[in-house]
Amino acid sequence: MTKVNIGKKILSANEEYAFKNSRFLAEHKILCLNMISSPGSGKTTILGRTINELKDEIRIGVIEGDIQTEIDAERIRATEAPVVQINTNGACHLSAAQVSGALEHLPTDGLDLIFIENVGNLVCPSAFELGESGKIAVLSVPEGDDKPAKYPVIFAKSKALLINKIDLLEPAGWVDFDIKRVKTDARKLNKGIEIFSISAKTGAGFANWCEWLKKSVKNLRYD
Amino acid sequence: MHEMMVAQNLVATILAEASKHNAKPIGAKISCGKLYAINNEALCFAFEAIAKGTVCEDVKLEIEHKPIRGQCKNCSQNFEVEFSSPRCPKCGSEDFELLPDAPLMLEEIEFETE
Numbered sequence: 001m002t003k004v005n006i007g008k009k010i011l012s013a014n015e016e017y018a019f020k021n022s023r024f025l026a027e028h029k030i031l032c033l034n035m036i037s038s039p040g041s042g043k044t045t046i047l048g049r050t051i052n053e054l055k056d057e058i059r060i061g062v063i064e065g066d067i068q069t070e071i072d073a074e075r076i077r078a079t080e081a082p083v084v085q086i087n088t089n090g091a092c093h094l095s096a097a098q099v100s101g102a103l104e105h106l107p108t109d110g111l112d113l114i115f116i117e118n119v120g121n122l123v124c125p126s127a128f129e130l131g132e133s134g135k136i137a138v139l140s141v142p143e144g145d146d147k148p149a150k151y152p153v154i155f156a157k158s159k160a161l162l163i164n165k166i167d168l169l170e171p172a173g174w175v176d177f178d179i180k181r182v183k184t185d186a187r188k189l190n191k192g193i194e195i196f197s198i199s200a201k202t203g204a205g206f207a208n209w210c211e212w213l214k215k216s217v218k219n220l221r222y223d
Numbered sequence: 224m225h226e227m228m229v230a231q232n233l234v235a236t237i238l239a240e241a242s243k244h245n246a247k248p249i250g251a252k253i254s255c256g257k258l259y260a261i262n263n264e265a266l267c268f269a270f271e272a273i274a275k276g277t278v279c280e281d282v283k284l285e286i287e288h289k290p291i292r293g294q295c296k297n298c299s300q301n302f303e304v305e306f307s308s309p310r311c312p313k314c315g316s317e318d319f320e321l322l323p324d325a326p327l328m329l330e331e332i333e334f335e336t337e
Contacts, residue, residue: 001249002334006240010232010253010327093225124225127259152306153258156321189306191296191318 017096021131031220032114036154037138039120042164044072045200051079053210061111063102065094065119082106093125094118112217126154134159141165141177148185155186160194167199230269236329237279250333254287256324289325
Protein backbone atom coordinates (compact mmCIF):
# COMPACT_ATOMS: atom_id res chain seq x y z
CA MET A 1 0.00 0.00 0.00
CA THR A 2 1.38 3.40 -1.00
CA LYS A 3 -0.05 6.75 -0.04
CA VAL A 4 0.40 9.58 -2.52
CA ASN A 5 -0.23 13.26 -1.75
CA ILE A 6 -2.40 14.78 -4.45
CA GLY A 7 -3.64 18.22 -3.33
CA LYS A 8 -5.95 18.83 -6.29
CA LYS A 9 -9.18 20.80 -6.30
CA ILE A 10 -12.10 18.55 -7.18
CA LEU A 11 -14.39 21.25 -8.55
CA SER A 12 -11.71 23.14 -10.46
CA ALA A 13 -13.68 22.76 -13.72
CA ASN A 14 -16.67 24.58 -12.17
CA GLU A 15 -14.38 27.22 -10.65
CA GLU A 16 -12.75 27.94 -14.00
CA TYR A 17 -16.13 28.52 -15.64
CA ALA A 18 -17.27 30.66 -12.69
CA PHE A 19 -14.13 32.79 -13.04
CA LYS A 20 -14.68 33.11 -16.78
CA ASN A 21 -18.32 34.15 -16.24
CA SER A 22 -17.46 36.75 -13.64
CA ARG A 23 -14.76 38.24 -15.90
CA PHE A 24 -17.18 38.36 -18.83
CA LEU A 25 -19.85 40.06 -16.71
CA ALA A 26 -17.35 42.60 -15.33
CA GLU A 27 -16.16 43.46 -18.85
CA HIS A 28 -19.76 44.04 -19.91
CA LYS A 29 -20.56 45.97 -16.68
CA ILE A 30 -23.48 43.67 -15.99
CA LEU A 31 -24.77 43.03 -12.48
CA CYS A 32 -25.62 39.34 -12.10
CA LEU A 33 -27.79 38.07 -9.26
CA ASN A 34 -28.24 34.38 -8.48
CA MET A 35 -31.70 33.79 -6.96
CA ILE A 36 -31.94 30.81 -4.65
CA SER A 37 -34.98 29.47 -2.79
CA SER A 38 -37.21 26.47 -2.25
CA PRO A 39 -39.54 25.55 -5.12
CA GLY A 40 -42.71 27.63 -5.10
CA SER A 41 -41.39 30.65 -3.18
CA GLY A 42 -42.38 32.91 -6.09
CA LYS A 43 -39.05 33.56 -7.83
CA THR A 44 -40.52 33.74 -11.34
CA THR A 45 -43.44 35.94 -10.26
CA ILE A 46 -40.99 38.27 -8.48
CA LEU A 47 -38.89 38.46 -11.66
CA GLY A 48 -41.91 39.17 -13.86
CA ARG A 49 -43.03 42.08 -11.68
CA THR A 50 -39.48 43.40 -11.22
CA ILE A 51 -38.90 43.44 -15.00
CA ASN A 52 -42.19 45.26 -15.60
CA GLU A 53 -41.59 47.83 -12.87
CA LEU A 54 -38.06 48.60 -14.10
CA LYS A 55 -38.85 48.36 -17.80
CA ASP A 56 -37.92 51.98 -18.59
CA GLU A 57 -34.86 52.14 -16.36
CA ILE A 58 -32.89 48.88 -16.35
CA ARG A 59 -32.39 46.40 -19.16
CA ILE A 60 -32.85 42.98 -17.58
CA GLY A 61 -32.09 39.50 -18.94
CA VAL A 62 -32.91 36.19 -17.28
CA ILE A 63 -31.34 32.72 -17.13
CA GLU A 64 -33.90 30.19 -15.98
CA GLY A 65 -32.83 26.93 -14.35
CA ASP A 66 -35.20 24.02 -13.93
CA ILE A 67 -34.98 20.26 -13.93
CA GLN A 68 -37.30 20.21 -16.92
CA THR A 69 -39.77 22.28 -19.01
CA GLU A 70 -39.76 25.79 -20.50
CA ILE A 71 -42.60 26.95 -18.24
CA ASP A 72 -40.59 29.65 -16.45
CA ALA A 73 -38.91 30.94 -19.62
CA GLU A 74 -42.32 31.33 -21.24
CA ARG A 75 -43.56 33.38 -18.28
CA ILE A 76 -40.51 35.67 -18.58
CA ARG A 77 -40.89 35.87 -22.37
CA ALA A 78 -44.35 37.39 -21.79
CA THR A 79 -42.56 40.43 -20.29
CA GLU A 80 -40.47 40.71 -23.49
CA ALA A 81 -37.21 40.44 -21.52
CA PRO A 82 -34.57 38.19 -23.14
CA VAL A 83 -34.47 34.79 -21.46
CA VAL A 84 -32.60 31.50 -21.80
CA GLN A 85 -33.92 28.31 -20.23
CA ILE A 86 -31.50 25.70 -18.89
CA ASN A 87 -32.84 22.21 -18.20
CA THR A 88 -30.63 20.29 -15.79
CA ASN A 89 -32.33 16.94 -16.46
CA GLY A 90 -32.33 15.87 -12.84
CA ALA A 91 -29.53 17.92 -11.31
CA CYS A 92 -30.63 19.93 -8.28
CA HIS A 93 -28.51 23.03 -9.02
CA LEU A 94 -27.01 24.99 -11.92
CA SER A 95 -23.33 24.72 -12.80
CA ALA A 96 -21.05 27.52 -13.97
CA ALA A 97 -20.57 25.75 -17.32
CA GLN A 98 -24.34 25.80 -17.96
CA VAL A 99 -24.47 29.52 -17.13
CA SER A 100 -21.51 30.16 -19.43
CA GLY A 101 -23.41 28.51 -22.30
CA ALA A 102 -26.55 30.51 -21.50
CA LEU A 103 -24.64 33.82 -21.45
CA GLU A 104 -23.70 33.21 -25.08
CA HIS A 105 -27.39 33.22 -25.99
CA LEU A 106 -28.30 36.46 -24.23
CA PRO A 107 -27.90 39.87 -25.93
CA THR A 108 -25.35 40.87 -23.28
CA ASP A 109 -24.22 44.05 -25.05
CA GLY A 110 -27.54 45.65 -24.23
CA LEU A 111 -28.09 44.46 -20.66
CA ASP A 112 -27.53 46.07 -17.23
CA LEU A 113 -28.70 43.21 -15.05
CA ILE A 114 -28.99 39.44 -15.39
CA PHE A 115 -31.00 37.35 -12.98
CA ILE A 116 -30.14 33.68 -12.71
CA GLU A 117 -33.13 31.80 -11.34
CA ASN A 118 -31.53 28.70 -9.87
CA VAL A 119 -33.25 25.33 -9.53
CA GLY A 120 -35.70 25.47 -6.59
CA ASN A 121 -33.69 24.05 -3.69
CA LEU A 122 -32.49 25.69 -0.47
CA VAL A 123 -29.33 23.60 -0.06
CA CYS A 124 -27.48 22.45 -3.18
CA PRO A 125 -27.34 25.65 -5.32
CA SER A 126 -25.52 27.53 -2.56
CA ALA A 127 -22.48 25.23 -2.92
CA PHE A 128 -21.82 26.13 -6.58
CA GLU A 129 -20.43 29.51 -7.53
CA LEU A 130 -21.66 30.58 -10.97
CA GLY A 131 -19.60 33.75 -11.38
CA GLU A 132 -22.45 35.94 -10.14
CA SER A 133 -22.06 39.34 -8.44
CA GLY A 134 -24.21 38.19 -5.54
CA LYS A 135 -26.84 35.77 -4.30
CA ILE A 136 -30.43 36.68 -3.46
CA ALA A 137 -32.28 34.37 -1.08
CA VAL A 138 -36.06 34.21 -1.37
CA LEU A 139 -38.23 32.91 1.45
CA SER A 140 -42.01 32.90 1.20
CA VAL A 141 -44.04 33.11 4.38
CA PRO A 142 -45.89 29.76 4.03
CA GLU A 143 -42.50 28.00 4.27
CA GLY A 144 -42.19 29.03 7.91
CA ASP A 145 -40.09 31.43 9.94
CA ASP A 146 -37.56 28.82 11.07
CA LYS A 147 -35.77 28.55 7.71
CA PRO A 148 -32.75 30.82 8.38
CA ALA A 149 -32.06 28.80 11.54
CA LYS A 150 -32.48 25.46 9.76
CA TYR A 151 -30.77 26.27 6.43
CA PRO A 152 -28.17 28.85 7.46
CA VAL A 153 -25.73 28.63 4.53
CA ILE A 154 -27.79 30.41 1.89
CA PHE A 155 -28.81 33.19 4.30
CA ALA A 156 -25.18 33.62 5.42
CA LYS A 157 -23.97 33.91 1.82
CA SER A 158 -26.65 36.18 0.32
CA LYS A 159 -26.47 39.92 -0.37
CA ALA A 160 -30.22 40.29 0.02
CA LEU A 161 -33.22 38.38 1.34
CA LEU A 162 -36.68 38.74 -0.16
CA ILE A 163 -39.48 37.72 2.18
CA ASN A 164 -42.30 37.08 -0.28
CA LYS A 165 -46.08 36.56 -0.10
CA ILE A 166 -46.52 38.99 2.80
CA ASP A 167 -50.11 39.51 1.58
CA LEU A 168 -50.85 36.23 3.40
CA LEU A 169 -49.94 37.79 6.77
CA GLU A 170 -52.07 40.14 8.86
CA PRO A 171 -54.65 41.50 8.27
CA ALA A 172 -55.53 38.54 6.02
CA GLY A 173 -53.95 36.23 8.59
CA TRP A 174 -53.76 33.12 6.39
CA VAL A 175 -50.32 32.20 7.67
CA ASP A 176 -48.56 32.47 11.03
CA PHE A 177 -45.09 33.78 10.38
CA ASP A 178 -42.89 35.82 12.68
CA ILE A 179 -41.18 38.23 10.31
CA LYS A 180 -39.08 39.68 13.18
CA ARG A 181 -37.67 36.24 13.95
CA VAL A 182 -36.59 35.78 10.32
CA LYS A 183 -34.90 39.18 10.26
CA THR A 184 -33.13 38.56 13.57
CA ASP A 185 -31.98 35.07 12.57
CA ALA A 186 -30.82 36.17 9.10
CA ARG A 187 -28.91 39.18 10.49
CA LYS A 188 -27.28 36.99 13.14
CA LEU A 189 -25.75 35.01 10.25
CA ASN A 190 -25.12 38.00 8.03
CA LYS A 191 -25.29 41.44 9.60
CA GLY A 192 -25.10 43.32 6.31
CA ILE A 193 -27.88 41.41 4.50
CA GLU A 194 -30.50 43.66 2.89
CA ILE A 195 -34.01 42.45 3.71
CA PHE A 196 -37.09 43.34 1.69
CA SER A 197 -40.59 42.24 2.69
CA ILE A 198 -42.60 42.00 -0.50
CA SER A 199 -45.61 40.56 -2.23
CA ALA A 200 -45.07 39.77 -5.89
CA LYS A 201 -48.84 39.44 -6.17
CA THR A 202 -49.84 42.88 -4.84
CA GLY A 203 -46.58 44.75 -5.45
CA ALA A 204 -46.12 45.59 -1.76
CA GLY A 205 -42.50 46.40 -0.91
CA PHE A 206 -41.41 46.55 -4.56
CA ALA A 207 -40.51 50.24 -4.41
CA ASN A 208 -37.65 49.55 -1.97
CA TRP A 209 -36.48 46.39 -3.74
CA CYS A 210 -36.41 48.12 -7.14
CA GLU A 211 -34.66 51.15 -5.66
CA TRP A 212 -31.93 48.86 -4.28
CA LEU A 213 -31.55 47.20 -7.69
CA LYS A 214 -31.23 50.56 -9.44
CA LYS A 215 -28.61 51.67 -6.90
CA SER A 216 -26.66 48.40 -7.30
CA VAL A 217 -26.67 48.66 -11.11
CA LYS A 218 -25.57 52.30 -10.94
CA ASN A 219 -22.74 51.52 -8.51
CA LEU A 220 -21.43 48.84 -10.85
CA ARG A 221 -21.71 51.05 -13.93
CA TYR A 222 -19.61 53.84 -12.41
CA ASP A 223 -17.30 51.58 -10.48
CA MET B 224 -27.99 15.68 -3.83
CA HIS B 225 -25.33 18.00 -5.26
CA GLU B 226 -22.95 15.25 -4.12
CA MET B 227 -23.56 13.67 -7.55
CA MET B 228 -21.61 16.36 -9.38
CA VAL B 229 -18.87 16.26 -6.74
CA ALA B 230 -18.65 12.46 -7.11
CA GLN B 231 -18.40 12.71 -10.92
CA ASN B 232 -15.50 15.16 -10.67
CA LEU B 233 -13.88 13.11 -7.91
CA VAL B 234 -13.98 9.86 -9.90
CA ALA B 235 -12.53 11.64 -12.95
CA THR B 236 -9.69 13.13 -10.86
CA ILE B 237 -8.83 9.78 -9.22
CA LEU B 238 -8.95 7.97 -12.58
CA ALA B 239 -6.49 10.45 -14.05
CA GLU B 240 -4.11 9.99 -11.10
CA ALA B 241 -4.45 6.19 -11.24
CA SER B 242 -3.45 6.11 -14.88
CA LYS B 243 -0.56 8.51 -14.17
CA HIS B 244 0.73 6.27 -11.35
CA ASN B 245 -0.26 3.11 -13.17
CA ALA B 246 -1.69 1.62 -9.96
CA LYS B 247 -5.04 0.59 -8.53
CA PRO B 248 -6.48 3.09 -6.03
CA ILE B 249 -8.08 1.63 -2.88
CA GLY B 250 -8.60 4.71 -0.76
CA ALA B 251 -8.92 8.47 -1.11
CA LYS B 252 -8.86 11.27 1.42
CA ILE B 253 -10.80 14.39 0.58
CA SER B 254 -11.45 17.60 2.48
CA CYS B 255 -14.04 20.33 2.09
CA GLY B 256 -15.39 23.37 3.86
CA LYS B 257 -18.66 22.94 5.74
CA LEU B 258 -20.41 25.49 3.52
CA TYR B 259 -20.35 22.90 0.74
CA ALA B 260 -22.90 21.00 2.83
CA ILE B 261 -21.52 17.65 1.73
CA ASN B 262 -23.32 14.72 3.27
CA ASN B 263 -20.93 11.77 3.70
CA GLU B 264 -23.53 9.11 3.07
CA ALA B 265 -24.82 10.80 -0.08
CA LEU B 266 -21.31 11.36 -1.43
CA CYS B 267 -20.25 7.74 -0.80
CA PHE B 268 -23.46 6.48 -2.40
CA ALA B 269 -22.98 8.65 -5.50
CA PHE B 270 -19.29 7.76 -5.67
CA GLU B 271 -20.04 4.04 -5.55
CA ALA B 272 -22.61 4.35 -8.32
CA ILE B 273 -20.30 6.31 -10.61
CA ALA B 274 -17.13 4.34 -9.84
CA LYS B 275 -18.78 1.00 -10.58
CA GLY B 276 -16.99 -0.79 -13.41
CA THR B 277 -13.96 1.52 -13.25
CA VAL B 278 -10.60 1.06 -11.52
CA CYS B 279 -12.04 3.26 -8.70
CA GLU B 280 -14.62 0.64 -7.81
CA ASP B 281 -13.00 -0.40 -4.48
CA VAL B 282 -11.95 3.05 -3.34
CA LYS B 283 -12.95 3.85 0.25
CA LEU B 284 -13.52 7.55 0.86
CA GLU B 285 -12.37 9.43 3.93
CA ILE B 286 -13.98 12.86 4.19
CA GLU B 287 -12.75 15.71 6.36
CA HIS B 288 -15.04 18.70 6.94
CA LYS B 289 -13.21 21.96 7.55
CA PRO B 290 -14.77 24.59 9.81
CA ILE B 291 -16.41 27.76 8.51
CA ARG B 292 -14.16 30.78 9.05
CA GLY B 293 -15.11 34.39 9.51
CA GLN B 294 -13.31 37.67 10.02
CA CYS B 295 -14.54 40.12 12.63
CA LYS B 296 -15.42 43.51 11.12
CA ASN B 297 -14.68 45.21 14.43
CA CYS B 298 -11.26 43.84 15.41
CA SER B 299 -10.23 41.80 12.30
CA GLN B 300 -9.88 38.61 14.33
CA ASN B 301 -10.09 35.43 12.26
CA PHE B 302 -12.31 32.85 13.91
CA GLU B 303 -14.34 29.68 13.54
CA VAL B 304 -18.00 30.49 12.85
CA GLU B 305 -20.66 28.54 14.71
CA PHE B 306 -23.92 29.20 12.87
CA SER B 307 -25.97 28.69 16.04
CA SER B 308 -24.40 31.80 17.63
CA PRO B 309 -21.75 33.46 15.46
CA ARG B 310 -19.68 35.88 17.53
CA CYS B 311 -16.07 37.06 17.58
CA PRO B 312 -14.31 35.30 20.47
CA LYS B 313 -11.94 38.24 20.94
CA CYS B 314 -14.20 41.31 21.08
CA GLY B 315 -17.68 39.77 21.16
CA SER B 316 -18.89 41.57 18.02
CA GLU B 317 -21.54 39.83 15.91
CA ASP B 318 -20.57 41.72 12.77
CA PHE B 319 -18.31 39.53 10.68
CA GLU B 320 -17.53 38.65 7.11
CA LEU B 321 -17.75 35.06 5.99
CA LEU B 322 -14.40 33.99 4.56
CA PRO B 323 -14.26 31.80 1.43
CA ASP B 324 -14.98 28.18 2.21
CA ALA B 325 -12.11 25.68 2.21
CA PRO B 326 -12.11 24.19 -1.32
CA LEU B 327 -13.13 20.64 -2.13
CA MET B 328 -9.75 18.93 -2.29
CA LEU B 329 -8.54 15.49 -3.18
CA GLU B 330 -5.77 15.32 -0.56
CA GLU B 331 -4.38 11.83 -0.86
CA ILE B 332 -4.82 8.54 -2.70
CA GLU B 333 -3.89 5.15 -1.36
CA PHE B 334 -2.70 2.75 -4.07
CA GLU B 335 -2.45 -0.99 -3.92
CA THR B 336 1.13 -2.29 -4.12
CA GLU B 337 1.87 -5.46 -6.00
